[in-house]
Amino acid sequence: MKESDRKFEKLLKEAVCSYHKEEMDALPSEEELQDIQLSDDFYRKMDGLVKKQKRRWQYRFVRYGAVAASFLLFTFGTVGAAAYALMGAENFKAFFKKHAKEYHVADSAVMDLEQLTDMAVTTAGTVYEDDNIRLDLKGLIKSGNRFSMIVEGTLKQQDQIVTAGGPQEEHAYGFLNTDVNAEQDLMASGTYYYQEDDKSLASNQFVYVTNYSAEAGFDSDQYEFTFEDFGYYQEDGTEDEAESTDDEVSAYSASEDSGILENPISICSGTWKFTVDMDQAKDISYKKVCDQTVSDGEDDVKINRIVLSPMGCSIYITLPQSQKDSGKYFDNVHIRLKNGSLLSEEYYEMGIADCELSGDDEAADAVKVSRELDFDFRVPIDISQVKAIEIFGESIEVEACK
Structure with missing residues (x-):
């Protein structure tokens, strides 16, 4: 990736995060919202909009511009x-x-x-x-x-x-x-x-x-x-x-x-x-339940689970609802290889999306939010060469083998 591209991405990320913060700060307070009485028709309308837009909204979290997927499968012919x-x-x-x-x-x-x-x-x-x-x-x-x-x-x-x-x-x-x-x-x-x-x-x-x-x-x-x-x-x-x-x-x-x-x-x-x-495909992956807490400098972030495969790495975390700055994760989550180097940005695109809470975290969803940090690898990698996932300076070792 060219240095000019990195600078542009950094400026773009900062602009998006700044705009998002301004928009969130401009929203009415919880006390003000409680005083507003909305009609049943309004709730029905908003429910329809959310259902229609749910997946498009999720894709907007992907760093390099995601789009809806399509699956095209009618099988015919004589080939086995x-x-x-x-x-x-x-x-x-x-x-x-x-x-x-x-x-x-x-x-x-x-x-x-x-x-x-x-x-x-x-x-x-x-x-x-x-x-x-x-x-x-x-x-x-x-x-x-x-x-x-x-x-x-x-x-x-x-x-x-x-x-x-x-x-x-x-x-x-x-x-x-x-x-x-x-x-x-x-x-x-x-x-x-x-x-x-x-x-x-x-x-x-x-x-x-x-x-x-x-x-x-x-x-x-x-x-x-x-x-x-x-x-x-x-x-x-x-x-x-x-x-x-x-x-x-x-x-x-x-x-x-x-x-x-x-x-x-x-x-x-x-x-x-x-x-x-979804038949016959061999599962070449490494899964780890972590239940480990790290600090992002301001809040504690719970690392729930890591799934590493040749096509990407998903890191599932729980963090405080008040933590709105997703941009910091782009610069503080890395994949460490066994040769001591970090997997460079040329190999992946990174995205962040909200997930559903479950278990004990679901009961506390008023103050917590679950997110997936996602590395989409641009080429398939040999996961046996991965040593650890590093999050805000904390290293979580993986022992993947093919």
Whole structure:
């Protein structure tokens, strides 16, 4: 990562944290809120908004810009399940080899691509196709509490991703809504690649690489995903709203309260439900229940659990409700390797998301909040080379072995 990029990220992080603090300080006090009587209609409306926006809100915690995930799985053909898994693993290897060069980690001894063969799920090779879109699942790998997926999409009725009435930047486009029937909170991060990123893609094609993590993991045999619409988001309240046409219509009704929600505009509409079989993947991961307390300099932070896998590391913590500054964790949580060095920032993207409290902590949720510190590795690493997780100077050793 260039020094100019690091400086920009630092300034951006400081600006976001400062803005967030100002917004929180401007909110009414608890005493003032208790004096306000709200109608039942208001509560029904807000409940609907929260349900619709829950996952989009969670993704905003991801440091480098996360997007909703999509899972595209219709199995057909004559190729066996083992062959599909092998194909998916090879697609992931090719993907990581390419991006390892971009992040200047291609020659690193920490990266290990061969383990992807054991982590591959046999659902790879699945295709969904109708008159408007083709979705091809190129690879699906699972380990520990997370899985990753590569999806290639083609908009069949369009010559290019960008539309005349929409944003003129390809990366403003993506899937508008997804849902998963997992009975747990999820954290997601993802990246779109278009022709400007990969010259092998046509102007109406994209590749979507996404990562999911869940504290309880993904141990069920199957998961069902609902995937809706491809398009972009337009801020409510703008004077030049996109006009509805046969090919470009709003995926959802805009919020009645201007500014609460962005207005989703679909350029390829549809709703698809897919079933994912989480079979045969080898669990290459290390899990540790910590129940350890460290100090962040102001408050005590309880480290509940650590899950380390080749694709990332999740650290589940409980901290005081009054602790609003998440930005400090980006600079004070590290992965220490056995050779004595820290895993450098070129290897990962870091995010923070709120989680649900449980057990004794749930009873104290008026004063505590649970969060997941998430490292998404840009390339799969050999976790047997990891020595410890360091949090605010405290070292928590791990003994991962492959």
